[in-house]
Amino acid sequence: MKLSTRGRYGLRALLDLALHQGEGLVLLKDIARRQEVSLPYLEHLIAPLIAAGLVKSTRGARGGVLLLKAPTEIKLSEVLELLEGSIAPVDCIDNPKLCHRSEFCVTRDVWVEMKIAMSQVLDSTTLQDLVERQRQKGQIETGMYYI
Amino acid sequence: MKLSTRGRYGLRALLDLALHQGEGLVLLKDIARRQEVSLPYLEHLIAPLIAAGLVKSTRGARGGVLLLKAPTEIKLSEVLELLEGSIAPVDCIDNPKLCHRSEFCVTRDVWVEMKIAMSQVLDSTTLQDLVERQRQKGQIETGMYYI
DNA sequence: CGATTGTTGACTAAACTAATCAACTTAGTA
DNA sequence: TACTAAGTTGATTAGTTTAGTCAACAATCG
Numbered sequence: 001m002k003l004s005t006r007g008r009y010g011l012r013a014l015l016d017l018a019l020h021q022g023e024g025l026v027l028l029k030d031i032a033r034r035q036e037v038s039l040p041y042l043e044h045l046i047a048p049l050i051a052a053g054l055v056k057s058t059r060g061a062r063g064g065v066l067l068l069k070a071p072t073e074i075k076l077s078e079v080l081e082l083l084e085g086s087i088a089p090v091d092c093i094d095n096p097k098l099c100h101r102s103e104f105c106v107t108r109d110v111w112v113e114m115k116i117a118m119s120q121v122l123d124s125t126t127l128q129d130l131v132e133r134q135r136q137k138g139q140i141e142t143g144m145y146y147i
Numbered sequence: 148m149k150l151s152t153r154g155r156y157g158l159r160a161l162l163d164l165a166l167h168q169g170e171g172l173v174l175l176k177d178i179a180r181r182q183e184v185s186l187p188y189l190e191h192l193i194a195p196l197i198a199a200g201l202v203k204s205t206r207g208a209r210g211g212v213l214l215l216k217a218p219t220e221i222k223l224s225e226v227l228e229l230l231e232g233s234i235a236p237v238d239c240i241d242n243p244k245l246c247h248r249s250e251f252c253v254t255r256d257v258w259v260e261m262k263i264a265m266s267q268v269l270d271s272t273t274l275q276d277l278v279e280r281q282r283q284k285g286q287i288e289t290g291m292y293y294i
Numbered sequence: 295c296g297a298t299t300g301t302t303g304a305c306t307a308a309a310c311t312a313a314t315c316a317a318c319t320t321a322g323t324a
Numbered sequence: 325t326a327c328t329a330a331g332t333t334g335a336t337t338a339g340t341t342t343a344g345t346c347a348a349c350a351a352t353c354g
Contacts, residue, residue, distance in 0.1 A: 008237060029299085059299055059351040061297060061299065061351095062298080090150055107155065109280065113268045117265055117267060134253045151310090207331075
């Protein structure tokens with residue numbers, strides 16, 4: 001039941017981007033540096049967010065990325081779905097036909113409850129919430145380094 | 148964020164065992180057949196449950212396994228912890244020192260909330276609850292086959 | 295034109311999953 | 325006592341997934 005680096009790094013990258021809203025285009029290179037992720041890898045992480053219209057990218061010199069959708073309108077459930085796929089702990093939740101036991105399987109019911117519990121957290125938290133929490137905690141915004 | 152077969156098959160095996168409580172020793176071979184898991188694999192799945200004292204095993208002819216702990220006393224959180232390890236979606240929750248960002252990382256706070264949400268489900272459900280739900284749904288108990 | 299920046303797809307090493315297999319131990323029974 | 329039935333343990337393995345890297349490409353700005 002572990003999140004992969006896609007979900008972890010991807011959400012951090014998006015938060016980083018949100019924290020730099022209003023500063024014009026943000027370089028992936030800078031996000032990569034601040035979030036300590038390699039640039040080539042970050043490019044892959046950000047791709048589904050661009051495809052989904054959360055992020056807008058501009059190529060070429062003076063290019064970069066910026067948030068297209070308001071942070072208040074971005075639910076973490078949406079972000080995680082894009083980055084990791086369904087958060088259902090087992091596939092038979094989204095697709096009961098995968099297992100002929102689905103109909104009478106009570107362990108499946110438990111996994112459904114778990115998915116609902118996770119969704120409640122992720123549906124009720126927006127990127128804006130994370131921005132505010134981060135600003136409260138201070139730190140990080142400047143992109144300064146901690147060793 | 149997927150559960151592995153260890154958690155899925157293992158919990159199903161334990162539930163199967165609970166459903167056959169009071170019938171004396173249960174053969175792993177029978178559990179394997181009913182749950183459609185290979186016997187050699189099931190042996191590995193059940194091992195941590197034996198080591199933890201939830202299940203008692205008896206070797207040799209007329210051997211088998213039985214529940215040592217009452218189903219009312221077995222929380223799913225305990226079972227899952229044994230089968231899958233911590234349900235924390237990221238390692239830095241159980242061990243903040245793994246990442247130097249832990250202290251001021253607000254995405255980590257989200258993962259903490261997710262872990263709490265999952266734990267609430269798993270802490271509040273016992274094996275006995277599953278036994279009762281399964282008996283209500285009928286089916287399966289006889290070990291009969293469905294094709 | 296050329297430097298910069300994002301895009302895409304191919305590729306890869308390492309780790310993990312989901313097993314299988316074989317040798318072993320233990321317990322009952324003929 | 326020998327045999328068989330059962331669970332135990334450790335080695336091994338094929339396949340998949342993860343977590344990237346690399347290279348070729350496309351677009352934009354000056």
